[in-house]
Amino acid sequence: MRKAWIAVLIAALVGAGASSSSSARAQDMDFSLDETEGGATTEEGTTDTATTEESGSGDVIGDLATSGGDTTATTSTRDEPVQREEAREEIYAVQQVYALRINRVEITPSVSFSLNDPFVSHTGVGLGLNYWWTNVLALGLNFIWYEGLESESDLGFQVRRGTRLSVPISQYQFGAHLNFTYVPIYGKFSMFNEFIFQYDAYIVGGVGLMRTRPVPVIDPEIRSFNFDIRIAFNLGIGLRVFVTRWLAIYAELRNYMYLEQLENLNVSLGNQRLDTATWTQSSLAFTNNVTAHLGLTIFLPADFEYHLPR
Amino acid sequence: MRKMNIWAALIAVAMTALAASTVQAQEVQITGPLAGAPAVRHMRLYRVNRFNVMPSIGYTLQDEFARSLFVGLEANYHFLDWLGVGIWGGYNVAQIDTDLTTQIAGNAQITDRNRLSVPSAGNFSRQIGRIQWGLSAHLIFVPLRGKLSLFQSVFVDTDLYVIAGVAMFGLDERASTVTDGMRSGACDLAEPNGSPSPGCLATQTARAGRITPSPMLGVGLSVYANSWFGVAFEWRAFPFSWNPGGTDESGSARGPFPDGQVDGADSRTTFNHMFNLGFIFNLPPDQALTE
Numbered sequence: 001m002r003k004a005w006i007a008v009l010i011a012a013l014v015g016a017g018a019s020s021s022s023s024a025r026a027q028d029m030d031f032s033l034d035e036t037e038g039g040a041t042t043e044e045g046t047t048d049t050a051t052t053e054e055s056g057s058g059d060v061i062g063d064l065a066t067s068g069g070d071t072t073a074t075t076s077t078r079d080e081p082v083q084r085e086e087a088r089e090e091i092y093a094v095q096q097v098y099a100l101r102i103n104r105v106e107i108t109p110s111v112s113f114s115l116n117d118p119f120v121s122h123t124g125v126g127l128g129l130n131y132w133w134t135n136v137l138a139l140g141l142n143f144i145w146y147e148g149l150e151s152e153s154d155l156g157f158q159v160r161r162g163t164r165l166s167v168p169i170s171q172y173q174f175g176a177h178l179n180f181t182y183v184p185i186y187g188k189f190s191m192f193n194e195f196i197f198q199y200d201a202y203i204v205g206g207v208g209l210m211r212t213r214p215v216p217v218i219d220p221e222i223r224s225f226n227f228d229i230r231i232a233f234n235l236g237i238g239l240r241v242f243v244t245r246w247l248a249i250y251a252e253l254r255n256y257m258y259l260e261q262l263e264n265l266n267v268s269l270g271n272q273r274l275d276t277a278t279w280t281q282s283s284l285a286f287t288n289n290v291t292a293h294l295g296l297t298i299f300l301p302a303d304f305e306y307h308l309p310r
Numbered sequence: 311m312r313k314m315n316i317w318a319a320l321i322a323v324a325m326t327a328l329a330a331s332t333v334q335a336q337e338v339q340i341t342g343p344l345a346g347a348p349a350v351r352h353m354r355l356y357r358v359n360r361f362n363v364m365p366s367i368g369y370t371l372q373d374e375f376a377r378s379l380f381v382g383l384e385a386n387y388h389f390l391d392w393l394g395v396g397i398w399g400g401y402n403v404a405q406i407d408t409d410l411t412t413q414i415a416g417n418a419q420i421t422d423r424n425r426l427s428v429p430s431a432g433n434f435s436r437q438i439g440r441i442q443w444g445l446s447a448h449l450i451f452v453p454l455r456g457k458l459s460l461f462q463s464v465f466v467d468t469d470l471y472v473i474a475g476v477a478m479f480g481l482d483e484r485a486s487t488v489t490d491g492m493r494s495g496a497c498d499l500a501e502p503n504g505s506p507s508p509g510c511l512a513t514q515t516a517r518a519g520r521i522t523p524s525p526m527l528g529v530g531l532s533v534y535a536n537s538w539f540g541v542a543f544e545w546r547a548f549p550f551s552w553n554p555g556g557t558d559e560s561g562s563a564r565g566p567f568p569d570g571q572v573d574g575a576d577s578r579t580t581f582n583h584m585f586n587l588g589f590i591f592n593l594p595p596d597q598a599l600t601e
Contacts, residue, residue, distance in 0.1 A: 118374055118410075154578075155374055159410070161567070162427040162557035163434075164419035167410070187458030189470065190353070192392060197454070 098188075098198040099245040100304050101132035108250065110295025112144055115253075116288060119156040119169050120215075123149040126293065130181060138181040142208075146172035156217070166217045168262040170287075173227045175256060177208025177234050189241075198242040204254065205235040210289075214263040214280065223263065223279045232258035238293070246302040252293040259284035353600040354467060356534055356592060357388035357452060364542060366588035368400060374580070375411045375438040375554050379404035384588065386450055394450040396473075401443045407435050420506070426487070426497040426570060427557035429506040429514040437514045437556035439483040441582070444548070446526045448475025458533075467534045477526040477548050484556030485516035486573040498570075513572065514556075524550040530586075538595035542588035551579045 108128035114121060123146070130140030150171060160166050186200035210232045216223040236254025243249060262285050268278045368380035381403050386396030411434060418431035428434055454470040496509030530544035553559070553576045560575040561567040569575070 115372065118372060158555065158557070158559060159414070162424055162555060162559070163414050163431075164421060164424060165414060165417055167413075185458050185460050187456050187468065189454035189456030189468075191453055191455075197456075199456075199458075201458070 099242050099248075099299065100135060101138070101183075101299070102135045104132050104304065105300045106130040106132065106138065106140070107298045107300065108142070108295055109298075110250075110252075110293045112291045112293045114289055114291050116290040119153055119167055120171070121151050121153060122146055122172050122289060122291070123151070124172070124175075124291075125149065126295070128179075130179075136183040140179050140181060142177050142179060144175045146174060152215075160217070166265070168265065168281075169215045169217060170212050170260055170262065171215050172289075173211040173213075175208060175210040175232065177206050177232065177256075179204050179206035179208075179234070200240050202238050202240065203236070204238060204252065205233075207231070207233050210256065210258055212258075212260060214261060216263060216279075218263050218265055219267045219273070219279075222273055225263070225279070228261065230258040230260065232256050240297055245304070246299045248297040248299075250293070250295055250297050254291050254293065256289040256291060258287055258289075260287040261285075351600065353455065354534075354537070355391045355598040355600065356467065356469065356532075356537070356540075357394060358391040358598060360388060360597070361593045362386050362388075363591045363593065364588040366400070366542070366544070366586045368546070368584045368586040370441070370582065370584045372581075372583070373408060373554075375408055376435075376440050377406040377408060378402040378441050378584070379406065380444070380584065380586075382444075382586065382588075388450070388452075391455070392452040394452075396448055396450055398446045398448065398477075399444070402441055405440050407438075411435050411438060422500070423568070424558075425500065425506055425510060426513070426568065426572060427555075427559075429497060429510045433511070433514050437484045439481060439552050439554045439556060442480040442482050442519070444477055444479045446475050446477035446548075448473045448526055448528075469532045471530050471532065473526065473528040473530070473544075473546070475526045477524045478521050479524055479548065479550060480519060480521055481552055482517055482519050483553055484514070484572055485518040487513050487571050488573045522550045522552065524548040524582075530588075532590060534590070537597045538592045540590035540592070542586070542590055544586040544588060545583065546586060547581065547583040549579055549581045551577045553577045554580060 106129070108126075108130070110126045110128070112122075112124045112126055114123070124144040126142055126144040128140055128142035130138040132138040152169070156167055156169060181202050181204045183200045183202045185202075186198070189197045189199060191197065208231075210230045211227045212230055213225040213227045216225065234254050234256045236252055238250055238252035238254075240248045240250040262281045264279055264281050266278075267273060268275065272278055362385070364384040364386070366380075366382040366384060368378075368382055370378040370380075379402065380400035382398060382400030384396055384398040386394050388394030414428070415431055415434045418428050418434060420428060420431065428437075450471050450473050452469050452471040455467075456469065457465055457467050459465050496507050496513065500506060526546060526548050528544055528546035530542050532540050532542045534540035553572070556572065558568040558570070558572050558576060559578070560569050
């Protein structure tokens, strides 16, 4: 696939160079649709590298392109290992976006950790699904499973033991959220001036639900709670680093905000102690569950077509 | 179990990334005008052979009893564009109690069992440990240099760096009841009216300072406005052992918890970390370019 693209682009350059030897100069560029479309499909995608030698015009970009035409002479003088695949790199005034997102589906498996709850670590495993209808906007779903992965820290126990105070805590079962994603920032990193990584930063937000329940710490001998649904809003930021055009690593910081039902701090006396209506607080508590996600992004289809020339 | 899950996920991410990049590097042989060329030409070198001075404001995260607002100053010198050395110093200018501390101060229940841990609920905020200052010497490793586009209209140079080194922190904690004339035994019995004895209350507010060593790890993102000024967003972690609540947490050979003393045995290691916002001033103001 990559070879085919390179062949098309070389042919396009040759065609453009033959018609106008000064076409590489920025001030002479014509960005009309006729020229760009014609250039992209010239010579039916044939790969005639010999013709690139005719494009020397004295300008820097043209000369660079010409000197690269005689690849056999260059490679034969080098003492190099056997090469398995060859890729001809050309220089373009504006490079294409490394990985197009438009009309692709993104699958995002991840692990998540809560950051702002010192009493319970809400660890989860998640799976997200996004559809990108433009290169910067996506609509998606994400699902996080918590039950069995959470753990209570020593702090809650120590506070209970040292101060005779119990802090009401919650347990999560799962969360499911509808999200919009917007990519306002993108860029690239060079590692030791040798490797280049593309990345983008995004904002994500939406609405969903969380299934939670209070953990009985005030009167655990009597009280027990079932999971219940809470409406949750979420807002976050993330960073995605592309490893290939279909695979990326991402890290995300997201705040899941919802109204939590907490255990009642007061214990009723007598038969009222058994009344489930007295087990929970009368008012709901606004809760911020700040979560870090770390995971992979897999874009499908893995391959894609550029619809505009370079 | 939770740690195993986390490590398994991290290893899977790392192996996938490594495998994908390795395959590309082995099989593609670049020819043409870019053969042998560096990944970036005329790259601006913000760090090599330059000092940078960075005043900063930092805020500790996930504290149990008290947060710290650090005003800091960092000085670094880079002998390579990707490697440098530096020192950082910060002073805690605002000690902010968490909601947990406020709740304990208002609601803690004092019994015979915890009278030494919390002699008086109202004075609880005066017994908790606080970070006073910090100093670190560190290496700076800059593996990633790049640029970013904001709304396709603003383009800035960036780099991602990792710091690793050693640090010292000045701590202010509840004084040991074993030394300094403090008598933990004063808390054994309540006064006739049920309140703690003056001797017990004195142990709660007595303070002792000490310096503790710590490893220092961090990661940061620099965003450069021009050749001599930029902004850094930085996260630092510095785990060390202390007694943040000032409570009696340990047992002893004499019996189970509590051991009836507030001392070094009550310390535990906490994962302390902070977010720093820094303002970078590079000296000399002019930077070099690659070929």
